[in-house]
Amino acid sequence: MAKKIEALALKTAELTRRTHELGIPVMLLFEGVPASGKTRLSNELLLNLDAKYTQFIATQSPKQDDLRYQFLQKYWNTLPKKGDINIYFRSWYSHYLDYRENKIKHAKYKNYDVLKQQISSFENMLKRDHYEIIKFFIEINEEKRQEHIQQTKDNPLTRWKVQEYSNVLSTDIYLKDMRQFIKNDKAWEIIDYTEREKAIETMYEHIIKRLETAIEKHEQKEEQRDGKFHSNFKTHLFDRKVDKVKKDEYKQLIEELQNRMREIQFALYDRKIPLILVFEGMDAAGKGGNIKRIREKLDPTGYRVNGISAPTDVELKHHYLWRFAKEMPRTGHIELFDRSWYGRVLVERVEGFATIDEWQRAYDEINAFEKMWTDEGAIILKFFLTLDKEEQLKRFKDRQENVNKQWKITDEDWRNREKWDLYVESSHDMIEKTNTSYAPWLVVPADHKKTSRIEILKYIIRNCEKVLWGVKDY
Numbered sequence: 001m002a003k004k005i006e007a008l009a010l011k012t013a014e015l016t017r018r019t020h021e022l023g024i025p026v027m028l029l030f031e032g033v034p035a036s037g038k039t040r041l042s043n044e045l046l047l048n049l050d051a052k053y054t055q056f057i058a059t060q061s062p063k064q065d066d067l068r069y070q071f072l073q074k075y076w077n078t079l080p081k082k083g084d085i086n087i088y089f090r091s092w093y094s095h096y097l098d099y100r101e102n103k104i105k106h107a108k109y110k111n112y113d114v115l116k117q118q119i120s121s122f123e124n125m126l127k128r129d130h131y132e133i134i135k136f137f138i139e140i141n142e143e144k145r146q147e148h149i150q151q152t153k154d155n156p157l158t159r160w161k162v163q164e165y166s167n168v169l170s171t172d173i174y175l176k177d178m179r180q181f182i183k184n185d186k187a188w189e190i191i192d193y194t195e196r197e198k199a200i201e202t203m204y205e206h207i208i209k210r211l212e213t214a215i216e217k218h219e220q221k222e223e224q225r226d227g228k229f230h231s232n233f234k235t236h237l238f239d240r241k242v243d244k245v246k247k248d249e250y251k252q253l254i255e256e257l258q259n260r261m262r263e264i265q266f267a268l269y270d271r272k273i274p275l276i277l278v279f280e281g282m283d284a285a286g287k288g289g290n291i292k293r294i295r296e297k298l299d300p301t302g303y304r305v306n307g308i309s310a311p312t313d314v315e316l317k318h319h320y321l322w323r324f325a326k327e328m329p330r331t332g333h334i335e336l337f338d339r340s341w342y343g344r345v346l347v348e349r350v351e352g353f354a355t356i357d358e359w360q361r362a363y364d365e366i367n368a369f370e371k372m373w374t375d376e377g378a379i380i381l382k383f384f385l386t387l388d389k390e391e392q393l394k395r396f397k398d399r400q401e402n403v404n405k406q407w408k409i410t411d412e413d414w415r416n417r418e419k420w421d422l423y424v425e426s427s428h429d430m431i432e433k434t435n436t437s438y439a440p441w442l443v444v445p446a447d448h449k450k451t452s453r454i455e456i457l458k459y460i461i462r463n464c465e466k467v468l469w470g471v472k473d474y
Helices: 002-022 038-044 073-077 092-101 113-128 142-154 160-167 170-183 196-218 246-271 287-295 341-345 347-351 356-374 390-402 409-418 419-433 449-470
Strands: 025-032 054-058 084-090 130-139 186-194 276-279 303-307 334-338 379-386 441-445
Touching: 002 084, 002 092, 002 196, 025 038, 025 246, 038 084, 038 130, 038 196, 038 287, 092 113, 092 170, 113 246, 113 303, 113 356, 130 196, 142 170, 170 347, 186 196, 196 379, 246 347, 246 449, 276 341, 276 419, 276 449, 287 303, 287 334, 287 379, 287 449, 341 347, 341 356, 341 419, 341 449, 347 419, 356 379, 356 419, 379 449, 419 441
Parallel strands: 025 084, 025 130, 054 084, 130 186, 276 334, 276 379, 303 334, 379 441
Antiparallel strands: none
8 A cells, every 4th residue: 555655656756846847837636624634634635746936825714813804815925826836725715614604804705606606707717728727625524533633632732723623613614614615617527545554545646647637638739829810890989089288277177186086096995996007009109108097196005007918927927817916905005006917918919929729718717807896895996098000109209209208118019019000909909808887898089198197097986986076976
């Protein structure tokens, strides 16, 4: 028996070295009632994997600071990069049951089923990105479990864990819900730890089978890169016209709106409501100028601006949403994104950085991603600043000729302009497929900078007032 386990452990270690080389991220979940053997089993595995690319993550009840972030935040933050391995001692399933049974954030989650949907969305988007998620549920004979508990009590060095056992969920409730999860998802592997050696064998055999399949799929994977654009694409989505704001009127309005925006900021902080503002649009449309006017009178301790550029090597080794999830605001704070996760369906589609499968599935993934935050009360407002092609050319030339603005224009801007029609089509598709009731888009004509600034500030204030006080009009 010992020799067989040793051979299985070596085979598992060999396969995980291969998944590391191929860049396949692996996530192993261990669930089970206290003293069922999941500690011993997960530790057996941990000791036989390469520590350089293996992380052990234990799920505990959220602390006060954790509650200022989204339900799955800790799991987004700790996602393994491609080729790495995470072992989860308890997982988002225990996390969900903890929230529901202890009525955590009850005011936000009157129906905790939305958290189950978040878990499903989270796992699905990871699987589609070739994350290998291996789930174990550890069972044990009750007599043997009580024996484990007694051993823990008798050892002065581990006696503290008995207190931990008494603080967890009711065993009956936990088992009932986990069995329902297992019934609905055949991917779970149930291991009986009553016979330790047999349990270890079963664990290794299942991991080997799953990793061999993952490696085979990876080696057969084909990556087609095509933006699938239409030669005669037309849209009226960006034809919207607005009345220009007069110069003297602008000065008065901008100050009033900025003062109101500051009041909104304090109200959001008081009510612990996060605000997420996303800015996309054509080059030189004024995204930075709009962001500057929004935050001009805000308290700098309560907001942050994220200027998004090409992903780093580390970011490319994670799920594409990872770098954005890490930057989402805690409750009561404001996060402004100067470009965002929509790069997947814009520049990555146009330039061929994303495969057909990657950018086509991203619309649904982004909708699910944004819903994770609005489910918890966040306000997400998205702005697309549109610009006439000739106006863009005028602004490009102005930047090029003005020594104080030359830093704003790059060779990449000129290259993007050559692909104007492709960006128009990809922007149209993006707005059509991700304009949701919970995270709406506002298309903003930006040929006149002052008008766009007033319209955006009014829109933010109006939507925040609806949430804060039910005000219908501004």
